[in-house]
Amino acid sequence: MLRTTILAALASAALARDIPSNVQAFYDAHLNTECSNAVSDSFSSVVYCQDNTSSALFLKGPSGSYDNMDIDCDGANASEGLCDNDPTGQSMTAFMDQVAEFGISDLDAHIHPYVVLGNDGATPSFDPQSVGIEPLSVVAVVCNGKMFYGIWGDTNGGTSTGEAALSMGQLCFGDDAVNGDQGHDEADVLYIAFPGSAAVPGKAAAWKAKMKEEFEECLATIGDKLVAGL
Numbered sequence: 147m148l149r150t151t152i153l154a155a156l157a158s159a160a161l162a163r164d165i166p167s168n169v170q171a172f173y174d175a176h177l178n179t180e181c182s183n184a185v186s187d188s189f190s191s192v193v194y195c196q197d198n199t200s201s202a203l204f205l206k207g208p209s210g211s212y213d214n215m216d217i218d219c220d221g222a223n224a225s226e227g228l229c230d231n232d233p234t235g236q237s238m239t240a241f242m243d244q245v246a247e248f249g250i251s252d253l254d255a256h257i258h259p260y261v262v263l264g265n266d267g268a269t270p271s272f273d274p275q276s277v278g279i280e281p282l283s284v285v286a287v288v289c290n291g292k293m294f295y296g297i298w299g300d301t302n303g304g305t306s307t308g309e310a311a312l313s314m315g316q317l318c319f320g321d322d323a324v325n326g327d328q329g330h331d332e333a334d335v336l337y338i339a340f341p342g343s344a345a346v347p348g349k350a351a352a353w354k355a356k357m358k359e360e361f362e363e364c365l366a367t368i369g370d371k372l373v374a375g376l
Contacts, residue, residue: 163293164293168376169293172338176195177211178210193206194272202338203279212337214335215324216306216329217315220238220239220255221299221300222254223255228256228325228326229325231326233326250353250354253311255313256311257358258297259294260297261339262302263285265301266302267304274298279341280298284369287335295366312326314358317359340372345372350364
């Protein structure tokens with residue numbers, strides 16, 4: 147009963163996360179401009195852009211847009227629940243070996259709100275590690291008037307951008323608003339990744355969490371420090 151109460155409180159806290167004023171200022175400042183410091187080629191008009199002040203990496207579309215949110219179900223339980231209709235689901239994520247060190251077989255898209263960054267296997271391609279982003283590091287996601295924390299948990303084998311785990315889509319837009327074959331089409335989602343080892347929660351994260359809200363909340367201490375530097 148106590149654990150259920152705690153988890154319910156965590157869920158409420160996560161769902162109520164407001165966008166910090168400096169993050170809103172970052173969102174507004176970059177929205178109606180072109181990327182001034184692109185670190186990748188264009189992926190169907192979206193580029194990986196690096197902020198000149200903070201060195202944070204973010205996905206930026208043409209003036210007036212950011213990116214959409216396609217749903218990724220790769221990893222553990224890839225074909226379960228609302229992921230059962232994912233046409234591109236894979237049984238593993240790019241960092242399966244790394245998360246195995248934390249006592250789980252792989253990330254679970256139902257529980258771990260990961261973000262897909264980087265493109266490998268097609269042209270153009272981009273590796274976020276080339277600008278200091280480390281695997282399994284914290285990523286801030288601004289969506290639907292809210293902000294949530296996830297981790298860089300997978301890469302794209304083609305040239306698509308703007309992807310996140312089912313759990314991140316549910317945090318942003320509601321549990322029933324997305325599924326393995328239905329995401330958020332509007333290009334108004336801002337993904338912000340942060341360079342350096344300070345962005346990596348490592349074993350301190352709640353990798354064995356049972357609820358997406360519990361895992362999201364465990365990233366807040368690091369995430370709050372990172373976004374304060376924007």
